[in-house]
Amino acid sequence: MEETQQLRAQIDLLQAALDHISQGFTVFDNELRLVAWNRGLYDMLDMPREIVKRGSHLEAFIRVNAERGEYGEGDIEGKIARRIERAKLFEPHYFERVRPNGQIIAVSGTPLPQGGFVTIYSDVTEERQRQEKLERTVQERTRALQQSEDWLRLVTDNIPALIAYIAPGPVFRFANRRYADWFGHSVVSIAGRPAPEVVGEDLFSELEPHINHAFEGNAVSYEYQRKRPNGSTAYMRSTLIPDMTQDGRTLGIFVLSLDATDQKQAEAALVQSQRMDAVGKLTGGLAHDFNNLLAILMGNLLSLSRMEEPVSKQALDSKVAPMREATKRGSDLIQRLLAFSRGEAIDPQTVPLAQVLTNVSGLLEGSLPSAVRMETEIADVHIAACIDPTQMETALINLAFNARDAMPEGGTLRIALAETRLNKREADDLGVQKGRFAEIRVEDTGTGMDEDTQLKLFEPFFTTKNFGTGSGLGLSMVYGFMRQSGGAISVSSALGTGTCFTLYLPFTRLEKQDGPPGQEADANDFKQGEGELLLLVEDDPDVATTVTDQLQNLGYSVLLAESAEDARSLALDLPELRGVLSDIVMPGQINGLALAREIRQKRTDLGIALMSGYADWSSLSGHGQQCEFPVLAKPFADDQLADTLQQILSPKR
Template identity: 80%
Template structure:
């Protein structure tokens, strides 16, 4: 037992705090060496059985409790000790040492007391408090300077803490939201900026609190009703370990800049319109070259003219006019913001059709060769755009071979592995490859890097728009493909067009040429009313209708058409232009006739880009509309649709 007590005493002596245990009679039963070291107690009283009063008397007599009645001080402390209540207090000794005394009662009476020297801790705390006070004073002075500076900066400045809650705003920021500087601090952001605007700004604020710098623009009505445009930047206030404490807000009034940008954009738009005109001329000049080349060939033919030879020249001319019509429709669709639906078509047939268009249009010094042996290679594209792309590439090749040469268009199926596909920006897989090769002048590296830029051209001013290749590039990429260019000065150019491969069955092989090769749906003498105020157009459409087997009655105005439609029971259908002079346009005419003659088939036609706006109507789905000019097969199909319900 003694050995255990000695061991416990040795352990207590190593504690750097004073330690005592008094029993229920307030007599000392245990202590450690730290007690005498810390409190400087006489050795004769530090023994088992010493009463608490002896310790208190030593402290009182040497002034530990301050001046005054010593016996009274001793008595009061003994009475409090007899209560055996938990207690804690700090006492400053005459030498300046600060002792923290913590007493805990024991279950059977008595208490354990811990004496801690907290002198250094309290001095550090006092020093820290003085430092905080000094820094607070300096910070307040800095804030005054900051306020002075930020209030005079022509910008809106604020600070948001998590919540988000405003902690700071300069005068301009407060004024912008109809607040005062004092009223903003401590208020949630939705209250300051308004719920509606906060919904717009909230996603940006969330991203900033995630630690990302954010820039955005928003607009807001001023008090005078005018619209102001603001450009804001949010900068996270982050700690070293990556926590976001808040965000700094910087907003600038961008109204004047926006107005200047709008003026510049309008100017650029007008400039782009002029350049776009050159692009349209580029495509139409290619089509006109086909027409002109074949017309010149026809004009040189000796009498009597060989009909088969004449047909060979007229066919591409008709195809070129059809492509011109298709081009116009694509431009109109673009102007209305409508996309053209792609089709799964045979690339071999498209290349063959383009070859027919180019035959007779290229100089005799240039040899054109097409290789399309695999008719099962398909792609999901707009066939007209693909033909236009091949024509553009062919005429670019022609310009690169002023002294003649050879042009070859070929088709193959290829498998792109991961590396080759990544170089082209594609996914690995099966692709249709259309290759256009020439033996022309070729290109240097700098030119190759820029050939697909809009309006870039190496041709003399006025001879090229620089839009041909950019249109090809845009079309191929919109179709999910890519273009690879191989060229060297003096060694010609090879362009490989990659399109996602689509297999074709026998039913799909003739998808592109069905309309051209199939039999026209003809009429059987049915009487049709043609309403067209332009005599030349009326003559052309009349010839088309009569060639399709219909009988034609003409009217030049909506009023005449109404009278004829109501008075002729044998009339079977009406084909009317939409935009006409007078009080009634073609759409209103069609609806008036339909109201009284349910038995008549009615179709409309127009050559305007946005005829619905000109007609004052938005919904025209009840009648089919033919876009001028239209081919015989389009006209025949439309007439069959409107007449078949009454047959």
């Protein structure tokens, strides 16, 4: 009796615990009769209490639901029968039922090992309502996001720029229409593709360091060039902005690229304008220099014509030597002036700055008033920098003429080259990295400038000169060139005390040369010929006679052709011929480059060289800059001619 009371107490305790569960609970035996339940059964499902008792059959519960319409309209008895048959299978089951009042009940049944099953009833109404609300919200936001993406696509596709997003990999995740078109893709096909596959391996190898630097969290700007489908060159200016999290991780990079071709062309036009302006300013001085050279030539020629035979070699040399030096100086001056005025686009190269200053001094000689004294000071001839030498000369000439204009009553212009070292504060003030720099100082003793003028000095179109006498672009171009070369420029001035411009360029030191720069080879050092037969093609009789003498003095035999037709026949008919030296531009005839190519096709054994008196012979011949033969610029010295002939004939010896 005592054990029965203890068991009943335990059952009552278990029932009390089940009644506190928020879910409904039932246990039916293998005959589908109710064995256990909790209060949630009739609280959640509104079951009549008279049927919620031990031994009630499952059919009573199903009938209550069916008669209340919880299974929908139709045959009640059929609905009951079908549910009883499924229950007798004692299989695991789960379903959700929506009651007529809108309540959603989840029913989960699990079979027992001895038969029967345990069923859990859960009210999931609020959960399903939250889920439906969430799904509606997701759908609404998806539509809004799609609309935003459509608007973003519409905006980015109509911006005159190339826009993209690159994820780590690097892989493209987004590109606007212009960006995709630029690399031959669609906005759909470019997404998900690796960057090397999109831009090409060659271009990617150039861009990869910039991309890697951006993924390290740095904003990067750079320029690159690429051929358009029509063969023209486009210059692009790109900026990479890292997409970073608050903890410093880089998720990707935004890409903005702009077509800078027109700007590049405009910049080149401005540079050329400044260069030609400087050439114009040089004209007076150059005319003075050339008149002096002509005076030397004319005077010595007249003196030679008055000499009576016999004439000693010493007397002859005393007249010829100044003439030879005058022609060499005139040729050098013309070559420097033409190279300066053409301003051919060349890649930056390591240049000895002493040579640049020497060239500038040669161009400025005679172009400055006699009241202006020019001094050049070079501390070390081995100081160099990676620059475009022509632009460097343009910059120095612009500064020199500004100095000249600042000294109307005369004074001293001093250009000095030295090495310096900038500490961090000095470098930060100039906007460069600290370290060693080549320093070029251009100083004058002129009128100087006030502080307000110095602040505006490098602004485009700012000038203190009278209208029509200055473009206001000279100093801005100098500033831009220095920045482009990785350097800087500063100015120090005061009214009445003169002005000093200081140019800073990243320092490079050249290896020391065996001899002094510009030292000419001795005549005995020329490599002489051994009587080889050469064909000279030149339509000007006087030039032909002069070059024939040079060739014969170098030990070669010469056969002269005055026309391209004669040259073609002789080159093809004379097997003993060893080389051809032809003028490029021959009026009214086939040009020398075309002749040389025709001969080379049929006589691969011949050494061929060309010569021209035109500075820009390539444009006259219509063949661009492509030339596979050595080209001598007229007039040329014996050592230049000897070296060229050795170059084309040595492999044939």
